[in-house]
Amino acid sequence: MRLHVVTGKGGTGKTTVAGALALALAAGGKRVLLMEMEGRQGIAQLFDVPPLPYEERKVAVAPSTMTGPGGDVYALVADPESALVEYLEMFYNLRHAGAALTKLGVMDFATTIAPGLRDVLLTGKAAEAVRRKTSGKSGGRVYDAVVMDAPPTGRIGRFLNVTSEVSGLARVGPIRGHADTVQNVIRSPDTAVHFVTVLEEMPVQEALDGIAELRSLAGGGIQVGGIIINMTRPLALPAGEVRAAADGALDEDELALGLKAAGLDDCRRLAGELAAELADDAKSALGQELQRARLDEPGQPCYDLPWISDGMDLGGLYRLAAALRDQGAA
């Protein structure tokens, strides 16, 4: 797999997972490009580096493995304006057109208003990075893999289905030609779309809807990859006691005795309060079990990422990358 598109509902940790996946893919001496599509500088925050420009910068060194030394993660923030200027430069040698176009409002038009154009420009940048070769005589690929922190699940079908988005606009012509090239990369067997979710009803529903949408796109060929279940927590109670706890049938007397043995005060009342916390936790655990079962429906591999309780930082990111590698996701 060379192009990994990472999507998910807002709040599921999509950017974090994309970062962890890039690290995991780079482990053992690989070179990976991580691309942010929506200019929030989430990647810079994640890797604790200054805001990223529209230019590839090294942001992290991946861990070494049995098979090779540490690899490199590069990152850039793709914005449609810069992508358009670059496109004009590459294909038409119109290096200085940018400023004039901005003044006339053409930039506004092309990058935010004209439907589909914006998406073609953004996915086009990823397609270019995937296909780019080194200048030396070996002619190998510059990047072993490209990870795209893509728009949220609600928009992913449109975002990736560039050809049909643009075809309403351009049946022939240069933009159409560009869109077709991009589409070939996106529909290639070397590209996969991963869905990030947490075990709650709405994000799970969105992931399932998103998978169904990609599968139903005319022409098919956009591959669904893994379902990455983020922020999972181990069960507090032994599995056999969860149901009872959720029903409020915990043995509060025993709990109070335990608290007393631990030297705590006001044990009766405390036992009741802690039992309520256990009941809450058990209820949400039961709900999560239900959601997990639904994620089996599409028949895609699922990967679990643990909740990082002490706040997300670089250390946590490396832990998530290791979890992805351990489960064979990268």
Next chain:
Amino acid sequence: MTSSHKPPALDVDRLIDDRRTRIIVCCGSGGVGKTTTAAAIGLRAAERGRHVVVLTVDPARRLAQSMGLSSLDNTPRLVPGIGPGRAGDNRGDDGGSLHAMMLDMKRTFDEIVEAHADPDRAAQILANPFYQSLSSSFAGTQEYMAMEKLGQLRRAQEWDLIIVDTPPSRSALDFLDAPQRLGRFLDGKLLRLLTAPAKFGGRAYMRVLNAGFGVVTGVLTKILGAQVLRDVQTFVAALDTMFGGFRERADYTYQLLRAPGTAFLVVAAPEPDALREASYFVERLARERMPLAGLLLNRVQRSPAARLSAARSQAAAETLQAAGSHPLAVTALRLHAERMQQVSAQRRLAEHFTAAHPIVPVAEIPAQPQDVHDLDGLRAIGQAFGG
């Protein structure tokens, strides 16, 4: 130091009970529970006697179902089962009502065209490929149409409170910019350049135009292709008669947002990203002189046993564990320690927000152990932020 800054309390009940409040705009980044919160506010206001319509852009079927509707569409539907006085404060017999609708942006756009152009011209616009792409694209159109719909609902005079749930934009700020951007485009230089040739008619236009224009169309033709440019020109020419309308409407909606009677509520979860977005939003609203009512902090973790700290709870668990006794108490104490850690992490984040925005009122909604499935679930949320 930590407790030096307590934010002013956000009194949502006072806001919705005040008959002068006519529009509440809920904004915030995706995944913070904005749509559910908007619905909960709507329900509470209705049960306190207001005639409310909730405009959502979220196609989540579950939300519709939790309001007893099989699905939502572009027309406001009456939500059954609203009882006056069920929201704490019995306001007597003047029972309120709740309608809910989901924005259909293409339908809304079509309606504007139909309302502003004669039938022939409208048909021509609706059939234009460029229009069809524009009206169903997400880039800006959804935001614009949400604001357009808000204007329509306000003019309809059927409701005395409109609650708007803003689109799940990449950044919550988009919905303020998008209408202006689209307005700027529809009213801008580019459009005049594009319309000019169509007015001169035919293929000969190039000769009569100045060089500057030639360069621009030249570039556009290179990027888009001649056929696209022709479609755009036809579209724009057909739209020509409607420009005044578009501009007026955009201005009207923008003024509506700044008018007394409008209140913005920023919704956030106690997480770094969501609160960062909330901060940007608060600053932006201040710059635009839009009336901010406050911050609704959703999914706040709480503990009934907050007097037992994380450290003490963890230490007690370790004592018992070492003695090899009372496994249930060990589990409960560990879980409690974890929860207290989360409580204090969230508290720190909220304090950072308040340190930066000390005058912004804040209300908290505790985390619910289960997802919302019915009106009672929505009521429970309303109770949490209400009195």
